[in-house]
Amino acid sequence: MVLPVPLNVHDDFERFFASFEPAGQRRQTSLPVPNPTKSFWLDSSPDANPLAAEGSTGALTADPDIVIIGSGITGVAAAYNLAKGLQGQRVKIVLLDARDFCSGATGRNGGHLTSHGFFNFSSNVTPRRGLVESALEQHTIDSVAEVVGVQGWAKEIDLVDSGRLCLFFSSEEEADARRRFDSARAAGVDTSGVQWLSRSEMNKTHGVDFPAVRIPGRNVWPLKLVTKLFTLAKSSFSADIKLHTRTPVTSITRAGSGWDLRTPRGTLRATYVLHATNGYAAHLLPHLTGPQGIIPVRGHIIATRASGPLSGKESYIGNDGFEYWFPRPTSSSRDAPLVILGGGREVAPNYDIYVTDDAHFDAKVGGVLRKFLPSVCPRSFERARQPEMEWTGIMGFTKTGEPFVGPVIDQRGSKSEFTGQYICAGYTGHGMTRAYACAEAVAQIIIADMRKQQWKCPAWLPSEYLTWNKA
Ligand SMILES: Cc1cc2nc3c(=O)[nH]c(=O)nc-3n(C[C@H](O)[C@H](O)[C@H](O)COP(=O)(O)OP(=O)(O)OC[C@H]3O[C@@H](n4cnc5c(N)ncnc54)[C@H](O)[C@@H]3O)c2cc1C
Known part of the structure; x- marks a missing residue:
């Protein structure tokens, strides 16, 4: 079967990513652009984003203690964890977003909340690394599951816990997965939830003519999760949390022992600043421009309807993770589900690196996404059907795939140059399963600094993520 996307390009992409630098202006990271494409999560109904314009008019909140720039999963999880850790204190926390609430990657992503599991183990990483990476993902999933369970949100946020099928389009992909599985087992990982499925089994059960491995996995409506977490943070703790959307921060300058954050609506002065700006981080922190920092990379998604009911509710991933999709829940098993499909970046000019x-959207990427599901599952998707929605979003990639967590440090400058500024960003397209835990860690680092206490790295956080450990 011929697929519309090139296969086995992961190594090519890594090499290209490490060496490619566009000239001049194109290298600079911009602010979020106005009038973004409309995503299913943000725009499928007029009331999908109730906090869209919150705090976008009137006066800005005066004298905040902490300003968080960015209202995606990172910014909101940081606000929640800061408020929780500072319970009993009347601190003022302000979240700013350049556009509508949660209108960055979190409001435009593929909706998968799934650990890479045994895929975290490869010949390039030590078993310790694979274990701690998996521990971080598990910590995120457990933390989110706990709050969702206690608050009873699962249905409202469309949480589906039906597993993920990783399809193998080539024998190289399957052989690599089997090697990773063996390494994970050798490192003592519990792989009892993993099920290998042959091509004929997949054909019989899912109408897909490729072998696969089934791993635990979930999907979710990301905006709904973040909206609920923000509302919970505001109502549960003593902190005063305010949100100002449509308020881009254009520059940050030193003001006494704090920082002045300039916006078109006025200047905010704060002691502590957290950059939760992911793919846009280098706009305010130019030293993070280029392969040593955080590079914006554009991703494409379409929402397309199957031609009839699908067998199974699993999410899917294939082609080394370049393509990923899952069926939205339906009200009846007789309904044809809407499928959220992301990928196609392999055919974009320069893999859509440095694009904010x-x-x-790129027409070529849109073209291959339209052909993809009818090629992979011809019995369930019609070639002539057009997507119901199509959108793009900006991810933040780093050379190693590891995010930046901790105080802002420019290795070329003085250690105290950015004292009071922190960052939590750069998940390399895999943020839903890492951002919550990273935001919890950065919130604890800020609280320890406020209290002049020593911070202790939790066992679930890879020390490579910490900004002071970056080369
Ligand atoms: C197309 C696509 C598909 C993806 N699919 C998945 C997936 O299925 N599973 C998964 O785990 N991950 C996925 N990701 C990655 C995941 O969405 C991100 O890693 C995660 O959402 C990052 O969250 P964040 O809060 O750090 O960043 P964002 O959600 O991008 O939030 C950053 C916010 O900062 C604001 N901002 C930036 N600069 C400024 C400024 N100067 N002033 C004020 N505000 C500013 C932006 O407007 C934005 O709202 C995908 C990403 C994309 C784009």
């Missing part, structure tokens, strides 16, 4: 324009 999520107001447009």
Whole structure:
């Protein structure tokens, strides 16, 4: 079967990513652009994003203690963890977003909340690394599951816990997965939830003519999770949490022992600043421009309807993770589900690296996404059917795939140059399963600094993520 996307390009992409630098202006990271494409999560109904314009008019909140720039999963999880850790104190926390609430990657992503599991083990990493990476993902999933369970949100946020099928389009992909599985087992990982499925089994059960491995996995409506977490943070603790959307921070300058954050609506002065700006981080922190920092990379998604009911509710991933999709829940088993499919970046010019324009899509990427599911599951998707929605979003990639967590440090400058500024960003397209835990860690680092206490790295956080450990 011929697929519309090139296969086995992961190594090519890594090499290209490490060496490619566009000239001049194109290298600079912009602010989020106005009028982004409309995503299913943010725009499928007029009331999908109730906090869209919260705090976008009137006066800005005066004298905040902590300003968080960015209202995606990182910014909101940080606000929640800061408020929780500072319970009993009347601190003022302000979240700013350049556009609508949660309108960055979190409001435009693929909706998968799934650990890479045994895929975290490869010949390039030590078993310790694979274990701690998996521990971080598990910590995120457990933390989110706990709050969702206690609050009873599962249905409202469309949490589906039906597993993930990783399809193998080539024998190289399957052989690599089997090697990773063996390494994980050798490192003592519990792989009892893993099930290998042959091509004929997959054909019989899912109408897909490729072998696969089934791992635990979930999907979710990300905006709904973040909206609920923000509302919970505001109502549960003593902190005063305010949100100002449509308020881009254009520059940050030193002001006494704190920082002045300039916006078109006025200047905010704060003692502590957290950059939760992911793919846009280098706009305010230019030393993070280029392969040593955080590079914006554009991703494409379509929402397309199957031609009839699908067998199974699993999410899917294939082609080394370049393509990923899952069926939205339906009200009846007779309904044809809407499927959220992301990928196609392999055919974009320069893999869409250094692109911050999520107001447009690439026609070539859109073309291969339209052909993809009818090629993989011809019995369930019609070639002539057009997507119901199509959008783009901006991810933040790093050379090693590891995010930046901790105080802002420019290795070329003085250690105290950014004292009071922190960052939590750069998940390399895999943030839903890592951002919550990273935000919890950075919130604890800020609280320890406020209290002049020593911070202790939790066992679930890879020390490579910490900014002071970056080369
Ligand atoms: C197309 C696509 C598909 C993806 N699919 C998945 C998936 O299925 N599973 C998964 O785990 N991950 C996925 N990801 C990655 C995941 O969405 C991100 O890693 C995660 O959402 C990052 O969250 P964040 O809060 O750090 O960043 P964001 O959600 O991008 O939030 C950053 C916010 O900062 C704001 N901002 C930036 N600069 C400024 C400024 N100067 N002033 C004010 N505000 C500013 C932005 O407007 C934005 O709202 C995908 C990403 C994309 C784009």
